[in-house]
Amino acid sequence: MLQLENVTHAYDGRMVLRDVSVRITEHRVALIGANGSGKSTLARLLNGLVVPESGRVLVDGQDTRRHARAIRRRVGFVFSDADTQIIMPTVAEDVAVGLRGAGLTPAETAARVDDVLRRHGLADHRDHPAHLLSGGQKQMLALASVLVTDPDILVCDEPTTLLDLHNVRVIADTLRGLRQQVVLLTHHLEMIADFDRTLVMDGGRIVFDGAPDAAVAFYRDLMERRP
């Protein structure tokens, strides 16, 4: 379970999250809202990339302040810009990075990498230069590189930003099939239609919490009323 207790956060004195409390237990939860409303900051709190100025963030009862390493292993994070997440020359090498330090033999590492590449449609690109992949393939590689570590929870911060409609669907289908609990931040509202719960953020607060259709209607109304 993911839990925020009275979390307030500011960057350089500017308040970005205001006394946010929420418990997230559902399998697939979406986080939507205007640019700058605080979604990424909330997402980064969930795996300890950001530590709250006040309040607590708990992952299955463990405080991200005190258990940062364990929580990073349990909560995988996929960034919106895949290029920043791809760090090795080839596709297979990039996926293998996440397994360093896991105590696997080279053969076990190769088997895990091949398995994840196959499951995510990248097996034919195993030895290709990662930076030459298409946008959609890079995003899938970023996802595969996190999933290879088998986290329990996956936080995806706008993983389809630069993708065409086909690849948005491919990523949505992939997320739908995962055993992991998924927290998805997105502006592609069609991706979240069958999510279990949707939170709408505005001005550093959760302003709506409910089913996706009602949340999207609330968000659209909020944006229409904005001057």
Ligand SMILES: Nc1ncnc2c1ncn2[C@@H]1O[C@H](COP(=O)(O)OP(=O)(O)OP(=O)(O)O)[C@@H](O)[C@H]1O
């Ligand atoms: N590292 C940082 N340093 C300073 N300000 C930051 C930092 N990260 C985010 N901010 C600011 O905090 C506010 C909230 O940003 P955040 O990225 O959490 O919003 P968001 O809802 O994810 O937006 P978007 O939909 O545009 O990605 C913004 O005004 C942003 O400029």
